[in-house]
Amino acid sequence: MPAIPIVSGRNTLIDVAKSFGPDGKVAIVAELLNQSNEIISYLPFFEGNLATGHKGVVRAGLPTVALRSFYKGVKASKSGRATIEDVCAMAEGRNEIDKDLADLNGNTQAFRLSEGLAFVEAMNQTFAQQLIYGDTSQNPDGVLGLTPRYNSLAAQSGANIIDAGGVGVDNTSVWLIVASENTVAGVYPKASQAGLHQQDLGEIDAFDENGDRFRAYAELWKWKFGLHVKDWRYAVRIANIDVSDLTGQVNTQAITAATWLNKLMIKALARIPSMGMGTPMFLASRTVKEMLSIGALDKSQNALSFTEGVNQYGTVGAGSVAGQGTGIQGGQLKFMGVPVLTVDQILSTEARVV
Numbered sequence: 001m002p003a004i005p006i007v008s009g010r011n012t013l014i015d016v017a018k019s020f021g022p023d024g025k026v027a028i029v030a031e032l033l034n035q036s037n038e039i040i041s042y043l044p045f046f047e048g049n050l051a052t053g054h055k056g057v058v059r060a061g062l063p064t065v066a067l068r069s070f071y072k073g074v075k076a077s078k079s080g081r082a083t084i085e086d087v088c089a090m091a092e093g094r095n096e097i098d099k100d101l102a103d104l105n106g107n108t109q110a111f112r113l114s115e116g117l118a119f120v121e122a123m124n125q126t127f128a129q130q131l132i133y134g135d136t137s138q139n140p141d142g143v144l145g146l147t148p149r150y151n152s153l154a155a156q157s158g159a160n161i162i163d164a165g166g167v168g169v170d171n172t173s174v175w176l177i178v179a180s181e182n183t184v185a186g187v188y189p190k191a192s193q194a195g196l197h198q199q200d201l202g203e204i205d206a207f208d209e210n211g212d213r214f215r216a217y218a219e220l221w222k223w224k225f226g227l228h229v230k231d232w233r234y235a236v237r238i239a240n241i242d243v244s245d246l247t248g249q250v251n252t253q254a255i256t257a258a259t260w261l262n263k264l265m266i267k268a269l270a271r272i273p274s275m276g277m278g279t280p281m282f283l284a285s286r287t288v289k290e291m292l293s294i295g296a297l298d299k300s301q302n303a304l305s306f307t308e309g310v311n312q313y314g315t316v317g318a319g320s321v322a323g324q325g326t327g328i329q330g331g332q333l334k335f336m337g338v339p340v341l342t343v344d345q346i347l348s349t350e351a352r353v354v
Contacts, residue, residue, distance in 0.1 A: 037124045038341040039131070042281045044179050045186040045194050048226065053087040054187045056230045087136070088189050088226035089143045091126050093119050096206040096216040112217055116198065119221045123196050128345040131227055132175075132283075143226045146175060150237040151353060157232045160271050161353060165252035165259035166242030171350045172285050174261065176236040176268040176338070180278030183234035187226040196223040234277060236268040239353040246291050261288075262295065265335050280338045285346040292340060293333055 048054030061080030068074050095115055102111045134145035150157045164171075177184050188194045199220040206216035229235065241261060245253040252259045265282065272280070284292070333340045 037128055037343075039128070039281070039283065039343060042179065042279055042339065042341065043177075043186050044181060044279065045188060045225075046181045047192075047194070048086075048088065048187045048190050048228070050085070051190050053085065053189060053226045054228050055083055055085040056228060058082055058084055058230055084228075084230065086144060086187065086226050086228045088187065088224050089130060089134070089141060091123055091223045091225070093122060093221040094218065095119060095221075096204070096218045098206075099203060099215040099217055102217055108217070112219070116219060116221075119198075119219075120196065123221060123223050125345060127223065127225055128343055130225075132343065132345055133347075134227070145227060146177075146229075146235060146237070147173075149229060149232065150235065150239075153354060160233065160236045162236065162238045162264050162267055162271075163259075163353070164238055164241040164261065164264055165257070166240040166245065167352060168242055168244070170243040170348055171239070171352055172241045172243050172288060172346060172348045173350060174238040174241065174265065174268075174288060175283040175346075176238075176265070176272070176280065177283065178234040178272050178275060178278040178280045180234075181228075181230070183231045183278045184227070184229050185278075187228045189224050189226075192224055196221065231277075233271075233273050236271045237353075238264045238268055239350070241288065243287060243348045246288065261292070262335075269336060269338070282335060282338055282340040283343045283346065284340055285348060286342050286344055287348060288346075289333060289340055289342050292335065296333060 046054075058081065059079050060082040063079050064075065064077035066074040097112060097115055102108045105111060130143045130145055132145050133147050134142040135148045136142060136144045137148070150161050152158055153161055153163070179185055199222070201218035201220055204216055204218045205213045206218070207213055238261070242252050245251045246261065249255070251257070253261060255262075269275075
């Protein structure tokens with residue numbers, strides 16, 4: 001499979017955010033978020049058609065086509081259609097920093113930024129958790145994530161659930177998504193702005209636990225986001241991956257086993273109707289990606305590879321695995337040309353999918 005471009009011309013969260021506001025604050029915050037969550041660089045976002053999210057029309061059935069002979073007609077028919085409505089969540093946080101503490105080092109803005117980065121990380125983790133496990137039947141204030149949509153082998157989406165054979169209590173999943181507005185994508189409410197937003201509330205009267213006042217710098221953090229799955233065929237869940245087997249390369253994850261993860265990832269790719277419909281990506285926990293990276297070092301596993309990295313001196317270092325902030329560009333783990341992204345919110349304690 002040839003190398004696949006990151007977004008293929010589709011708008012990621014950062015691209016959309018750059019279209020808002022001449023001051024660039026939204027884009028800057030989105031880029032900070034990107035440093036903490038790889039999927040932000042790949043998942044397309046679009047504006048929903050509802051104030052609360054997006055309602056999409058999907059094809060539920062094909063029209064009838066007949067073979068006819070001369071002087072005989074055919075009956076008119078039409079395709080079946082259904083609607084899918086996905087709501088957006090509103091994640092929000094506030095911070096109040098004691099003014100005297102922030103002013104202590106003589107660089108108030110730097111101190112406030114360091115505190116703000118913690119909110120960026122918290123928002124990032126909330127987004128990733130909701131993307132994977134959000135369940136509106138359990139928490140109506142959240143979004144409907146991937147797991148509740150692909151959690152039963154007997155459901156229609158069960159055709160895109162691959163059983164990795166794990167039966168214990170340390171199971172995890174690897175997801176394959178081909179993302180676009182017509183398949184799987186992030187969404188933000190109609191007439192709103194995309195991405196994480198920071199509002200400086202200035203200097204205010206804050207209150208301690210006794211109700212006594214002190215002067216503080218205040219900020220408000222907001223992010224409205226949702227997940228729209230217009231075509232369930234473009235997401236595949238490799239479920240029941242036994243983590244202890246994966247790290248030990250035994251039983252279900254032995255190279256000779258039919259449930260070896262590399263084989264199942266090939267099966268996942270085969271379940272996608274058309275890779276050209278969007279931007280493909282694998283989502284995996286850090287542990288799973290670690291084991292896949294180790295497999296990439298084995299030259300016999302040609303399906304796994306690293307893109308070449310270029311250091312700050314312009315020297316190409318083949319097989320570089322360094323990440324952002326190290327001076328190395330590239331180093332992206334890929335399987336059959338599809339990027340493997342780290343999502344730390346994917347658990348290693350998932351219940352077995354049956």
